[in-house]
Amino acid sequence: MNDVAIKATNLVKKFGDFVAVDHLSFEVNKGEIFGFLGPNGAGKTTTIRMLCTLSSPTEGSATVAGFDVAHQGNKVREHIGLVSEKMIMYDRLTAQENLRLFGELFDIPRNALRERIGELLRVVNMEKWADQQIGTFSTGMKQRINVIRALLNEPEILFLDEPTLGLDPQSTNEIRDFTRSINDDAGTTIILTTHAMTEADMLCDRISIIDYGKIVALDTPSNLKKVITGADTSVIELDVPNITPTLVSNIQSMSCTQTVTVEDETHIRVHATGDEACDNVIDTVRSGAGQIRSIHNVEPTLEDVFLYLTGHVVREQVADKVTTQEGRHGRRARSRIR
Amino acid sequence: MGARSGIRHALWIAWKDLLDLSRNRMGLVMLILMPLFMMGMVGYIFPSNSGMSHVPVALANLDAAQGNTSLGTQFVAQLEALNNKTGMMDLSTVGSAADVKSNIQNGQQSAGIIIGSNFTSNLKTGKQADVTIVVDESNPQMSSLIQTQLTQAIGLMGTQTATYGLNQTYKTPLNYSLAQVAPYNVQTTGIVPGQTSYFEFVAPGIMGMVVMMSLMTGLPHAISYEREMGTLDGMLAAPVHRMSILGGKVIAQTTRGMMQGIMVLILSIVLFGVVIQGSIALILGILLLGVFSLVGLGILITSFTSTEETATMIMMTLTFPMMFLSGVFFPISQMPQFMQVIAQFLPLTYTISALRQVVVLGAGVPEISRDIIILFGFGIVLLSAALLAFERAMKR
Ligand SMILES: Nc1ncnc2c1ncn2[C@@H]1O[C@H](COP(=O)(O)OP(=O)(O)OP(=O)(O)O)[C@@H](O)[C@H]1O
Ligand SMILES: [Mg+2]
Numbered sequence: 001m002n003d004v005a006i007k008a009t010n011l012v013k014k015f016g017d018f019v020a021v022d023h024l025s026f027e028v029n030k031g032e033i034f035g036f037l038g039p040n041g042a043g044k045t046t047t048i049r050m051l052c053t054l055s056s057p058t059e060g061s062a063t064v065a066g067f068d069v070a071h072q073g074n075k076v077r078e079h080i081g082l083v084s085e086k087m088i089m090y091d092r093l094t095a096q097e098n099l100r101l102f103g104e105l106f107d108i109p110r111n112a113l114r115e116r117i118g119e120l121l122r123v124v125n126m127e128k129w130a131d132q133q134i135g136t137f138s139t140g141m142k143q144r145i146n147v148i149r150a151l152l153n154e155p156e157i158l159f160l161d162e163p164t165l166g167l168d169p170q171s172t173n174e175i176r177d178f179t180r181s182i183n184d185d186a187g188t189t190i191i192l193t194t195h196a197m198t199e200a201d202m203l204c205d206r207i208s209i210i211d212y213g214k215i216v217a218l219d220t221p222s223n224l225k226k227v228i229t230g231a232d233t234s235v236i237e238l239d240v241p242n243i244t245p246t247l248v249s250n251i252q253s254m255s256c257t258q259t260v261t262v263e264d265e266t267h268i269r270v271h272a273t274g275d276e277a278c279d280n281v282i283d284t285v286r287s288g289a290g291q292i293r294s295i296h297n298v299e300p301t302l303e304d305v306f307l308y309l310t311g312h313v314v315r316e317q318v319a320d321k322v323t324t325q326e327g328r329h330g331r332r333a334r335s336r337i338r
Numbered sequence: 339m340g341a342r343s344g345i346r347h348a349l350w351i352a353w354k355d356l357l358d359l360s361r362n363r364m365g366l367v368m369l370i371l372m373p374l375f376m377m378g379m380v381g382y383i384f385p386s387n388s389g390m391s392h393v394p395v396a397l398a399n400l401d402a403a404q405g406n407t408s409l410g411t412q413f414v415a416q417l418e419a420l421n422n423k424t425g426m427m428d429l430s431t432v433g434s435a436a437d438v439k440s441n442i443q444n445g446q447q448s449a450g451i452i453i454g455s456n457f458t459s460n461l462k463t464g465k466q467a468d469v470t471i472v473v474d475e476s477n478p479q480m481s482s483l484i485q486t487q488l489t490q491a492i493g494l495m496g497t498q499t500a501t502y503g504l505n506q507t508y509k510t511p512l513n514y515s516l517a518q519v520a521p522y523n524v525q526t527t528g529i530v531p532g533q534t535s536y537f538e539f540v541a542p543g544i545m546g547m548v549v550m551m552s553l554m555t556g557l558p559h560a561i562s563y564e565r566e567m568g569t570l571d572g573m574l575a576a577p578v579h580r581m582s583i584l585g586g587k588v589i590a591q592t593t594r595g596m597m598q599g600i601m602v603l604i605l606s607i608v609l610f611g612v613v614i615q616g617s618i619a620l621i622l623g624i625l626l627l628g629v630f631s632l633v634g635l636g637i638l639i640t641s642f643t644s645t646e647e648t649a650t651m652i653m654m655t656l657t658f659p660m661m662f663l664s665g666v667f668f669p670i671s672q673m674p675q676f677m678q679v680i681a682q683f684l685p686l687t688y689t690i691s692a693l694r695q696v697v698v699l700g701a702g703v704p705e706i707s708r709d710i711i712i713l714f715g716f717g718i719v720l721l722s723a724a725l726l727a728f729e730r731a732m733k734r
Contacts, residue, residue, distance in 0.1 A: 086568025
């Protein structure tokens with residue numbers, strides 16, 4: 001148990017009849033960056049809320065930093081930091097006042113707190129703004145303060161729930177770098193939820209892919225990608241200027257095809273098995289009068305892994321374009337209401 | 339995590355809320371304007387006896403004079419003389435009874451006095467003379483006041499006339515004549531010296547009401563708002579006892595409410611001339627006790643509602659009738675029986691009654707001990723229920 005930061009056993013959370021988190025079991029090692037990757041409504045936030053003692057599990061149990069979330073709530077809270085989807089900041093208070101308030105709530109001695117606040121502000125380059133009201137900040141600046149707020153108590157475990165949501169590319173990169181450095185420098189265990197594949201790929205030591213409240217796969221990013229290549233599946237990207245629905249359904253109906261995704265007006269991504277996969281796809285497109293501008297056998301991304309494992313894509317706006325929903329696993333084509 | 343750090347956390351959370359409030363310009367303006375509007379509106383909408391002056395009244399003297407004596411004209415002169423002293427009416431003479439009626443109908447005058455055509459002849463032949471008071475039924479409050487006042491004034495004039503008549507006819511001394519005509523001299527006296535106005539009655543009520551409203555709407559707002567904004571999670575994910583969070587909110591909202599209560603107190607004294615008979619410290623003490631008696635209800639509602647919108651709606655639905663039933667504007671004893679029964683179950687009733695006794699009658703602790711005990715009782719029962727509900731609600 002010494003190198004385990006979090007252990008969840010059969011965690012279940014129901015809202016009425018709706019099962020948001022469905023028997024999750026996993027372990028997070030100390031010093032790890034552990035990612036929850038999943039589409040909207042997968043249950044990522046609900047899981048984090050249970051681990052942070054903000055919501056009590058309907059069934060199952062979990063220990064965080066060695067303490068039981070159900071019975072030792074206060075102990076758990078002493079050892080964690082939380083950056084949730086909504087900013088935990090008061091707009092009419094200055095950065096300094098916000099940080100002082102939360103520091104006091106963690107019972108950090110006054111002098112130590114003053115030093116810690118100064119140090120953290122320096123790390124994120126926000127000393128100049130210490131005495132400005134948060135409400136006047138840009139989203140990126142707010143998020144920097146919000147993240148250091150979660151670090152005031154030098155938590156063993158830091159929860160980051162979609163920390164880069166709604167940030168511009170530059171702020172996104174800053175927060176990602178900062179996340180890395182927190183993990184490198186202080187050895188803080190980090191639980192990160194995201195539906196940005198690249199973010200998970202870049203940052204996480206291990207990723208748990210979660211869908212409909214269940215863990216679909218849990219491994220390192222490179223091992224996850226091997227799921228596809230190991231299963232003799234190729235990811236083929238085609239550049240076809242004249243895509244038609246008939247063409248797509250023709251490809252879909254081939255025996256070697258698993259999924260077809262129309263990525264934009266001219267690109268199709270196909271998962272297909274077998275050595276002849278590529279040739280078969282080309283033949284089908286040709287016979288359907290499709291022009292092929294280029295065709296690549298590409299390295300699978302986490303997005304492909306997710307698609308392969310669940311039969312649907314992560315981002316909802318893309319999900320609308322998926323021409324097939326049936327998938328290889330005979331997965332229920334459940335519609336998502338949000 | 340002992341009691342001391344629990345209290346410290348609560349104070350920090352209250353500090354945060356009050357700092358936030360102090361920087362919310364719109365919130366501050368409302369904080370000051372609300373009591374001002376309340377006092378102003380209530381004070382001026384409900385007219386009181388002492389406030390009645392320069393009421394426009396139409397006067398029609400239809401008396402047919404006999405020779406060169408017109409007792410009707412004499413009556414008018416007497417009425418004018420009396421009115422000059424009190425300044426109660428603005429009399430304007432009209433020609434006929436129909437004019438009186440139409441003037442009241444078109445809103446020019448609020449009442450009318452008609453002196454009958456047989457006025458002089460009736461009096462000369464030893465009969466009663468007719469004076470008719472015409473009232474405006476579209477304003478019952480006003481018309482009943484005018485009716486009382488005019489009846490009283492004309493009665494007084496009658497007494498004067500009769501006394502003078504006795505004195506002239508039988509040469510009896512004036513004071514003896516008066517005792518014959520009006521044997522009973524009725525005087526009214528209150529517990530405290532001086533005149534009391536409706537303001538004196540209503541100021542304690544508004545004070546109690548403003549503090550309660552502020553707390554009852556402020557508390558659910560403060561908690562559900564933070565829940566919706568997601569900032570509540572920040573406090574809940576810190577090693578802070580739930581009671582400290584609640585305590586901090588209660589302290590902040592109580593402070594806000596008390597500030598408004600004190601505003602009302604100052605306004606009533608400075609602007610509306612209310613004289614505080616009892617001790618100010620006791621008044622503040624009762625207000626705090628009033629807060630204690632109701633805070634549980636605020637927490638209960640906060641616990642059972644998940645959004646700010648529903649919380650505010652429920653609060654409004656509850657506080658509005660409570661305001662009327664607890665005797666803020668009208669004495670409870672004048673309400674229908676069933677309302678009086680309901681009023682007994684409202685903590686605000688006791689807060690206001692205690693406040694009124696202290697403000698108007700100068701009562702001390704012993705005189706209001708019953709109210710104090712009842713308020714404590716309400717507070718303890720509601721608060722115990724509320725804390726149980728709150729614990730549970732935070733775990734959703
Ligand atoms: N308090 C609640 N009451 C009822 N249903 C809820 C509640 N909280 C979450 N849910 C539902 O549970 C499911 C999982 O929600 P959750 O917020 O955990 O998803 P998520 O993976 O974090 O998604 P997102 O990417 O949108 O943040 C959703 O369908 C959501 O509607
Ligand atoms: Mg979420």
